[in-house]
Amino acid sequence: MIQHAYIRPIGIVPGPQAEHGNAIRLAGGMGYASRFAVVLRQAKEHGGEVVDRWLAAPDTMAEVLAQLPDDVAGDAEEQWANLTLAHPALELGARTVRLDQPQVMGILNVTPDSFSDGGSHDSPDAAREHAAAMVEAGASIIDVGGESTRPGAKPVWEGDEIARVVPAIEAVAGMGAAVSVDTRKAAVMEAAIEAGAALVNDVSGLTHDPRAAEVVARAGVPVVLMHAPGSGEDLHEGGDYANVVLDVFDALRARRDVALEAGIEARNILLDPGIGFGKSLAENLALINALPLFHALGHPLLLGASRKRMIGALSNEAEANARLGGSVTLAVKGMDAGVQLHRVHDVPETVQARNVWRGLRDAALTDFGDLPG
Structure with missing residues (x-):
């Protein structure tokens, strides 16, 4: 057995x-x-x-x-x-993002239907203004997405997705910022990388498009492999777990191994447990509490819990734009767990929380200094 x-x-x-x-x-x-x-x-x-x-x-x-x-x-x-493996910095175009401390990735949705901010930044001027504000507030990476993956969202044709993300990526890259593209389609990845994206964030873990792994390997860019149970258009279906923490660990290990076999370098692989994708409230909470386990896979981690449904479920069904407190709480929990990248909507508040958290950690290195021994 x-x-x-x-x-x-x-x-x-x-x-x-x-x-x-x-x-x-x-x-x-x-x-x-x-x-x-x-x-x-x-x-x-x-x-x-x-x-x-x-x-x-x-x-x-x-x-x-x-x-x-x-x-x-x-x-x-x-x-x-x-568990003790120190990861090299991410080289994202002209930008270097160190992974020896938590980094904040700002979300730029250029979509009309995203669950939290759909329609807010889908014009070129609005996207540019929001991206600039996030960079100024301390975001290390701007993650540009052109397709909503919320439950029930309709798929977007790759041509439309490219038309949404490329102008935004070009604008953000033109600011000198590090840019990632949030997509599961190979053609969109190719167009985004050509436009200046230096990291691919694939919520399907490179399972949606059979060409995706090849595109990432050939480009030599880092990729985030996220766990989602769905294998078709609906990434939220099929969440049947014997033990959600250990099952997600095994699934991420399997996707990592496929990526390695496709020629993607180990140093270019990041992992995301996929909070909110095909998981119940109890399962999401279990994953958050178990985040340190995922370092045992040997790759940097990304946490995307910002404004997620679980926060509303724990706070009298607060609307997505009223989940700041819960979002920051989950980000700090991730920092405690050693998560390197935090994908968030509320960049200034999360950066401030990170800076205070880091101050506490720096101070803790001299705590107990007067103990004998």
């Missing part, structure tokens, strides 16, 4: 000295972990049941890993190494 192992950080601390050095630095960032759950479970096709679970610290991890079956021990060792 096929089994899989997982190493989930469960004790997050602001600095290693809080644990007298018995902590690891998560993914080369500003977060540290001192306790871990090592989980052994059956593969999903065999029921997905958890077989065993151990608790470990950095100084006891080798002892725990030695108890795993031989067929999963190698993968667990790789996951343990990946």
Whole structure:
């Protein structure tokens, strides 16, 4: 029977000295972990049941890993190494985006029907003005999208999508900003890269268009692989999980492996658990709480929880444009988990939260400095 192992950080601390050095630095960032759950479970096709679970610290991890079956021990060792893997900066055209601290990606929807801001920025002047404001507020990347992927949204013909995104990308790239394109269509990716986009953000994880992986590999640009359960036009359908956290982990690992086989370099792959895509409120909350686990896959992480439906469900059905507090809360939760990129609508507020969060983390490096030992 096929089994899989997982190493989930469960004790997050602001600095290693809080644990007298018995902590690891998560993914080369500003977060540290001192306790871990090592989980052994059956593969999903065999029921997905958890077989065993151990608790470990950095100084006891080798002892725990030695108890795993031989067929999963190698993968667990790789996951343990990946948890401390420091990622190189993203080279996005003329811009360099460091991944040793949280970065903010501003959302620029040039669509009439996006769930939160549809129709607000779909004219060239409005798009340019909003992008400039986000860059000035501290966004490291501007993510330009021309097709809504909210539940029930109608697909957009690639020609129309290209006509929407290319002028916006050219305008933002002309400001000297780093630009990504939010699309699942190969033709749109090609046109966007030609226009100045230096990163592809594919909500289908390169499953929607059979040419997409080839386009990304040939261009040599970074790509975000997001998890969504749907395999057709509706990315939200088919969300049937034995354990949402571990199933999404396995699915992202599988998509990562396909991308590698297609010739996409490991350093150019980023992963996104797909908050809000084919997941219930409880499943979204479980994924948010388990974000540190996904560092074990060995790639930078992107979190896109801004203004999502889950916030409304937890706040008396607040409308999308009244979910700022919840959006910032989820972003800070992601920062605690070591997530490198935060895709948000509200850039100034998220950047301010990030800056305060970073100040606290910097100060924590000298906490407990007077302890003996």
